[in-house]
Amino acid sequence: MTSAIDITQAVRPPRAVFLNFPLGHQTGPPDQAELQRKIVTDAMRAFETITTPGTIVELPYVWDASDRSWEDRDYTKGWMPERPSRDAADAQEAERQARFRRA
């Protein structure tokens, strides 16, 4: 699966399926099981249909037909949310560990 076609063209994996969605959604948007299922099913089908090494199949799904401005913002400065401080991140991790050890 890929959403970065130039990187995939450079790396040349055996087979690839390209979906033009923002990074972090390579198998679909959140809470849209039906679209995710279509994307993953298409990817599985590509195992059977691709016979030429390095082929990249492009999927037809569109992230937002009325607004393509995400393409200008994705992976540019300011696009990553600010990271928590080290202390805050350590506290979050301790909380996560404790939650699963209790459960």
Next chain:
Amino acid sequence: MPVEYIPRTRELYSSFTPYRWVQNESAPFTPLLKPIAECRIALISSGGIMYRDQPRFHREDASYRRIPKDARADELSVWHFGYPTRDAERDVNCVFPLARMRELEAAGVIGALIDPAFSFMGGIYSARKVRDELAPQIVDELKRAHADAFFLVPA
């Protein structure tokens, strides 16, 4: 037009030594000899997925996590250095479609989903570390599991 991520990476990380992208001249290829409905398929995600109290990933972390195939959504969490994980934290199937792969297995689209699935944190600067340390371990896992193919989802 698809986004060109190689120039954007140079721009985004312009204060660092320029990243040297892997450029391969050819694509390796092993033909699939049977229908996917008869194949054992592994799910691998570089989205930084952890199961229950498995240790969190960190920067330059080239380790991987084994995720039981029957893991519930509330048993999974996400940590990654290089992409906004908010949507993946809300629904991990954005980058780790475990529930979707289980459905395809149940529907007979694929022969079997291999247990466990695998995840690592793909924001690793050293391509050498990935090629020589991380990838061989996952290949060993796939061989032991008699995988016919793997589905790699980046993030």
